Amino acid sequence: MRMKILLFLVATILATCHGSSDHGVSFNVFPLRMKTGSGGHYIPDVSCASWTLGVEAHNIINWKTIPEECEGYVGNYMIGQQYRSDSKTVCKQAYFYARSLNLPRDGKNIWVFDIDETSLSNLPYYAEHGFGLELYNDTAFNLWVDRAAAPVLPESLKLYNKLLSLGIKIAFLTGRPLSQKDNTAKNLKLAGFYTWEKLILKEPSTYSGKTAVTYKSAERKKLEEEGYRIIGNIGDQWSDILGTTTGNRTFKLPDPMYYIS
Known part of the structure; x- marks a missing residue:
């Protein structure tokens, strides 16, 4: 009798796991096809979410523009809550790391911040240029920079202020x-970035034809030669955090709009 009851219970559980019906309606779970694009439409052979993941993981490199089909997807991400949430997660982890350190109080601890899409947001500019769909236009972008109107990236400003409160100095490297x-x-x-130890911009005659990785590695080396300890390094491009003298730990903010080598 016990065996019959046990078999009945097992059969009932298996039937429940494989689907049940109520008034002839099946409740089986079917795979869902991901929707992408500005209107949630399907894009043949292209998943913009997967493309963005490839970019952030540095598996997709040396690209000039985002895929045409992904303009809406990237735009919705950049102006939506997910971009802010992702940035918040990165900056929180950066702060937790910095807070855990037992640093000497000699004024030589420094944190390197990139500027564009790390400290300042150029989203007003890119919103008018397809969120990365258009090829980069140096003249148009420089006119935007000259306006000095780029809004702050709030989570980065919070990190900046917290690092200052820990006695860590700031170097902007752009x-x-x-x-x-x-x-x-x-x-x-x-x-809102009122103070810094260093504000480093690129000298064209020195770094003409050089990659961002080469340029930023060289400038970080100068910081170390001056006696600074690069406690952390944060940027939106992989070229901000690759190369040499990258710092004790690096943090990558999201940016699916453009790629700099």
Whole structure:
């Protein structure tokens, strides 16, 4: 009798796991096909979510523009809550790491921040240029930079203030040309970044034809030669955090709009 009861219970559980019906309606679970694009439509052979993952994981490199089909997907991500949430997660982990350190109080601890899409957001500009769908236009972008109107990235500003409270100094290291230093400093202060130890911009005559990885590695090396300890390094591009003298730990913010090598 016990065996019959046990077999009945097993059969009941298996039937439940494989689906049940109520008034002839099946409740089997079927695979869902991912929707992508601005209207949630299906894109043949392209998953914009997968493409973005490939970009963030640095599996897709050396691309010039986002896929045409992904303009809506990238735009919705950048202006939506997910981008803010992803940035918050990165910055929180950066702070937790910094807070855990037992650092000497000698004024030589420094954290490297990139600027574009790390400290300042160029989203107003890219919203008018397809969120990365259009090829980069140096003239148009420089006109935007000269306005010094880029809004702050809120989670990065929170991290900046928390690092200062820990006694860690800040170095801004950007690929912007040296000629834009005054407007960049103005924009940073308007956005809430009121103080820094270093504001490093690119000298075109020194780094002409060099990659961002080469340029930023060389400038970080100069910081170390001056006696600074690079406690952390945060940027939106892999070229911000690859190379040499990258710092004790690096943090990558999301940016599916453009790629800099």
